[in-house]
Amino acid sequence: MDLAKRMDKMQASQTAAAAAKARELKAKGIDVISLAVGEPDFNTPEYILDQVKEDMYAGRGHHYTDGTGIVELKQAIIDYHAAYDNVHYSLDEVFIADGAKMILYYTFQALLNEGDEVLIPSPYWVSYIEQVNMADGVPVIVETDAKDQFRVTPELLDQYVTEKTKLLVLNSPSNPTGAILSEEDLRAVAEYCLEHNILIIADEIYYRLVYNGHEAHSIAGLSQAIKENTIVINGFSKAYAMTGWRLGYALAENKYIKAYGKLASQINSNPSGLSQYAGLAALKGSDSHREDMRLAFEKRLNAAYDELLTIPGFVLDFKPQGAFYLFPDCSEAARNCGYDSVTDFADAIIEEAHVVGVAGVAFGKADHIRFSYATNEETFAEAMKRIREFVISKSQA
Secondary structure, X not given: OOOOOHHHHOOOOHHHHHHHHHHHHHHXXXXXXXOOOOOOOOOOOHHHHHHHHHHHXXXXXXXXXXXXXXXXXXXXXXHHHHHHHOOOOOHHHEEEEOOHHHHHHHHHHHHOOOOOEEEEEEOOOHHHHHHXXXXXXXXXXXXOOHHHOOOOOHHHHOOOOOOOEEEEEEEOOOOOOOOOOOHHHHHHHHHHHHHOOOEEEEEOOOOOOEOOOOOOOOHHHOOHHHHHOEEEEEEOOXXXXXXXXXXXXXXXXHXXXXXXXXXXXXXXXXXXXXXXXXXXXXXXXXXXXXXHHHHHHHHHHHHHHHHHOOOOOOEOOOOOOEOXXXXXXXXXXXXXXXXXXXXXXXXXXXXXXXXXXXXXXXXXXXXXXXXXXXOOHHHHHHHHHHHHHHHHHHHHO
């Protein structure tokens, strides 16, 4: 029996493939360093674990919940964003699911008809393109410039908008670049979208992971009109080291929440009950644990940035401001080492230097490689040392 034709059009996640390659090498006994996965290396904070244990033995989270999430967690999310972003939602404007990635999938399934165009600034997170394709939409790649810190502006969008444009996906802070859109740029883009009837999908999963005095703003907090024209997607995986709990949420007008609920009723019923109580514990507990992790990432960024720039031919036009990735242009290094493409160069780094990054072609920028610094400083420094020695050796050969 043949697979469905849609599977022929779909690409597997290259970040997942890179992580799988690292596991394969480790299974062979090779001392490989993986900088591929976008995942904090911290464990979920103990205060969350302690509260979930209490909830579990009290009988909470054992059964089906409402398909859109438990009321207690919805209210905690509302309170959190009211306090942090000064933006206000009601209970029927919150949807909770098993991961922000699932909500993105629901979003494109609920909103796109065949041929609808979705503006996606490049570089982009790997799953946006495939999820739009799965919904029969048309990804329209908006090319941004590293020398301009990958800014998105109305003037840039105007080059790509057509009568078929329906959505704009914004990810700030960005995976893979760590760039943050300024409040001024967010406002200008948001007002442009209002004028052109383009709905904003704001992926803000990293917006509490910002460093060195920078700030990230929730676009929905800029005005009531912008809030009504935005679906905010966020979650607990990055800021609270809860990737394995699979818990994300959307904030949007009720008509979108109803559509999510309809999809959930036929796909996954509801997110894990215990995971929802874990999210509730995260928001109700002290913010000091999250801040400790943020400070650790800030320290790692500053060290990792300096380490990476010691590699001949690796270029970063600006220092990342958020998330936990470095996304250097490696085209000069690849040429000096005799490789036809940065993808081939990245593969060679894996096979010969035993350091796994993700080739930039997965993110729409073929001259780059993404390295995650969500690991300890010593491990990252060792990875850069291996790459540096590999590049110098190959360049002199």
